[in-house]
Amino acid sequence: MTSSKKNTAAPPALSTKSEPDFQKLRYFKERGWLGFGMALWGEYFSAPLYAEMYSRFGIIRDEFSVLASLYDCGTLTAKTIKAITGRPKNSISRGVARLIESGRLKSVTNPDDRREAFLTLLADGRKLYERILPLCRERELMMLRGLSNDELVTLDSLLMKMLLLYHQSSEGVGLPALQQLGIPDRIDSEGPRK
Numbered sequence: 001m002t003s004s005k006k007n008t009a010a011p012p013a014l015s016t017k018s019e020p021d022f023q024k025l026r027y028f029k030e031r032g033w034l035g036f037g038m039a040l041w042g043e044y045f046s047a048p049l050y051a052e053m054y055s056r057f058g059i060i061r062d063e064f065s066v067l068a069s070l071y072d073c074g075t076l077t078a079k080t081i082k083a084i085t086g087r088p089k090n091s092i093s094r095g096v097a098r099l100i101e102s103g104r105l106k107s108v109t110n111p112d113d114r115r116e117a118f119l120t121l122l123a124d125g126r127k128l129y130e131r132i133l134p135l136c137r138e139r140e141l142m143m144l145r146g147l148s149n150d151e152l153v154t155l156d157s158l159l160m161k162m163l164l165l166y167h168q169s170s171e172g173v174g175l176p177a178l179q180q181l182g183i184p185d186r187i188d189s190e191g192p193r194k
């Protein structure tokens with residue numbers, strides 16, 4: 001028997017249930033796997049977008065990852081950007097170096113740990129991100145146009161849940177870090193909560 005009470009007290013926990021039968025869930029070939037389908041869709045979404053960013057603005061994927069993280073979360077370290085984006089350390093370092101060189105990013109050495117620097121968007125970096133964002137929205141509309149509003153809400157909720165589950169794993173930054181960054185750290189029936 002299931003309870004009709006809504007539980008909003010705790011964030012989603014890593015599943016302790018038995019393994020799901022992905023063969024019943026997936027649209028892919030019998031020997032396929034769901035992650036590959038998600039990776040394919042991600043490439044279909046992002047590859048043309050990054051090509052357009054480079055063509056129009058001279059910005060590579062790594063620079064965009066840094067711009068987006070700093071725009072959304074404020075001052076961060078490269079290590080934090082790496083953790084929240086899942087990009088390799090050398091990729092984030094390359095993006096940071098290019099943005100500093102182009103005058104779009106400010107780097108201030110942490111006085112308590114000189115190996116670390118606090119990164120902040122400068123006005124040109126903020127303006128550039130705001131010029132790129134409409135491209136992202138256009139791509140999003142084109143790629144998701146076949147989904148209803150209810151399906152989009154479900155997709156958004158599932159994506160957030162998957163991100164939260166990742167970030168509470170040993171590979172993620174942890175829910176307290178998400179909270180400090182202003183990123184929702186749990187989901188309830190009304191959507192993500194901060």
